Amino acid sequence: MSPTPDERDRIRAAMERILGGTPERSNGALTIVALSIEAGVPRNALTQRHTDLKNEFYDKVRARGGTPDSEQRLHKQVRRLKELRAADAEEIAQLKADVEALAGALQQATMENSHLRQQLADRHAVIRALPTQAPLGR
CATH class of the missing domain: 1.20.5 (Single alpha-helices involved in coiled-coils or other helix-helix interfaces)
Incomplete structure (x- = not known):
């Protein structure tokens, strides 16, 4: 499955919603699964194609003083x-x-x-x- 042109934008927007505490599609957990659901992309989009966004998400979670749910x-x-x-x-x-x-x-x-x-x-x-x-x- 090839990525859609706006995939990175949707992931960044989903990141902001989750980190802002206003998820629309997911449970708002600080996980890649929740982020992929929130962005409407397959999980492997974050684990294979956009690893930089995955790492950025986890960096932002850590910077807030939180630990991602998966790490907990x-x-x-x-x-x-x-x-x-x-x-x-x-x-x-x-x-x-x-x-x-x-x-x-x-x-x-x-x-x-x-x-x-x-x-x-x-x-x-x-x-x-x-x-x-x-x-x-x-």
């Missing part, structure tokens, strides 16, 4: 992902500790089983049964 969403997502990563690292550390404890218990049980098998093989050894525990809840 990304910062929020980065914070959430960092929190998830920290939680995952904590869980991994706990799982590693559990694996070590279970490996130790398995080794202990294997050694005890081996020892009991040796005693069983030796007919002269005295093996006595240990009392069993009653199941919990009785």
Whole structure:
């Protein structure tokens, strides 16, 4: 799709309306999507053909002391992902500790089983049964 001759003018006018707080077609968000809707142009017009206007829009948003909505969403997502990563690292550390404890218990049980098998093989050894525990809840 080729650009219309007045495309840049429509984008600049839309920029002024959004930054002035008087959008006519969009929700007025400080995003490229809202700007493209406001200007009546496809989004790729700003991301591919008129990147200078896209950058100008974001520069004006920053100059006003604001952060574009898309950037705010990304910062929020980065914070959430960092929190998830920290939680995952904590869980991994706990799982590693559990694996070590279970490996130790398995080794202990294997050694005890081996020892009991040796005693069983030796007919002269005295093996006595240990009392069993009653199941919990009785």
